[in-house]
Amino acid sequence: MNYKHNKEKVIKKGMELFWAKGFHNLGINEICKETGMTKGAFYNSFESKESFLLTTINAYGELIVSHLQNELKSSKLKAFDKLIELYKNMLTSQIENNYKGCLVNNIMSEMGSSNNAIAELSAQQFNSFLQVIEPTVKDAQQNGDLSNAISSSILTEIIHTTFFGFLTRSKGTKDSGHLLMTSFLNSLKTKTDENN
Numbered sequence: 001m002n003y004k005h006n007k008e009k010v011i012k013k014g015m016e017l018f019w020a021k022g023f024h025n026l027g028i029n030e031i032c033k034e035t036g037m038t039k040g041a042f043y044n045s046f047e048s049k050e051s052f053l054l055t056t057i058n059a060y061g062e063l064i065v066s067h068l069q070n071e072l073k074s075s076k077l078k079a080f081d082k083l084i085e086l087y088k089n090m091l092t093s094q095i096e097n098n099y100k101g102c103l104v105n106n107i108m109s110e111m112g113s114s115n116n117a118i119a120e121l122s123a124q125q126f127n128s129f130l131q132v133i134e135p136t137v138k139d140a141q142q143n144g145d146l147s148n149a150i151s152s153s154i155l156t157e158i159i160h161t162t163f164f165g166f167l168t169r170s171k172g173t174k175d176s177g178h179l180l181m182t183s184f185l186n187s188l189k190t191k192t193d194e195n196n
Contacts, residue, residue, distance in 0.1 A: 010035045015056040019103040022110050023053055023118075053107070059101045060084065061125035068132040079139035080146065084185055086133075087163055091178035094170050101167040104129075109168065130156050147190050155196055159185070 013035050017026050028049055032042055046052040071089065075082045094101070108122040130153070137159065138152035146155065162184055166177035 010037060010045070011056055011059050014052055015060050015103060017080070018053055018056050019060070019100050019106065022106060023049070024110065050115070050117070054117065056123060057104060057107060057118070057121050061128055064102075064104070064125075065128050067133055068129060072136050077144070079136050079143055080185075080189070082136050083133075083159070085138060086136075086181055087159075087181045087185065088178045091166060091170065091176040091181055093172065094167070094176050099171045099174055101171050102164065105164045105167055126160070128159055133160060144190060146188055155188075160189075 014031060017031060017034060028039060028042065029054070031049070032039055033035070035042075037045070042052070046055060068086070071086050072082055074095055075085060075154040077085060084136075100106070104122050104125045107118060110125070112119045112122060134152050134156040137146065137156045141148050141155070150158075163181060166181050169175075170177045
């Protein structure tokens with residue numbers, strides 16, 4: 001299929017390729033073959049493979065932010081239960097995604113220490129995820145379900161960083177890890193529900 005006249009489709013295909021293969025295992029020839037672009041058209045549109053990756057990270061980040069917003073706003077559950085449901089759904093979706101993890105997490109792991117531009121953009125995207133999740137964590141703190149001993153922003157970072165760890169682990173174990181994540185979240189609770 002030739003994507004060369006539709007930049008959005010090219011970026012989506014690139015996102016899928018980087019998500020599945022990473023940066024170093026994906027060459028320009030394969031990108032061009034999969035998108036239908038010539039090398040000239042590719043370099044004219046994106047300048048380099050790194051620039052193309054940065055473009056796909058931005059697009060992926062926007063999708064994830066939208067997904068997080070929809071998940072957290074549409075749920076009628078209490079804040080803490082929204083968090084349980086959110087992470088359970090994201091981890092069990094790994095089965096359908098063949099345990100590919102998260103593009104931002106994967107690229108952070110692969111290139112975060114060797115490429116400043118990619119490290120900075122990955123960190124920005126990670127922070128954008130935290131900004132969406134933090135109000136729910138704060139609500140759970142205000143409801144008394146999560147401790148107020150640390151700020152909601154730090155607690156959100158701890159929770160989501162732990163989630164990224166489970167994503168990385170699930171790639172090797174082929175286990176979604178959602179039961180472990182649920183156990184971790186429950187360990188942060190400040191009170192015990194009679195129903196649990």
